[in-house]
Amino acid sequence: MNFEIKGVHYKISEATREQLEKKVARFDRLAESIRDFNVIISKEHTGYTVEIVVNFNWGGEATRINDSDEQLWPLIDIVFDRVDAKISKEKEKNERKA
Secondary structure (H helix, E strand, C coil), X not given: CEEXXXXXCCCCCHHHXXXXXXXXXXXXXXXXCEEEEEEEEEEECCEEEEEXXXXXXXXXXXXXXXXXXXXXXXXXXXXXXXHHHHHHHHHHHHHHHC
């Protein structure tokens, strides 16, 4: 699984990188299914936007989840919870096809 973090108008600090790596570690159980896991954090005037793009090994459309909030850390938690649910759903859907 390739993991990439990108900041748009936001410098990714070491603390942010470590926190995101811990969050992504919970997807290690699905590493054989996930090809790319990209996190994009954007700083805007009113707060932050976090977008996660997941590409699966079986192809198809990438899964995109994004959300915005004034505070970064609670936003990261929310987006990762949504991604976890979406990845589980996509994996189940793919297993039914096989």
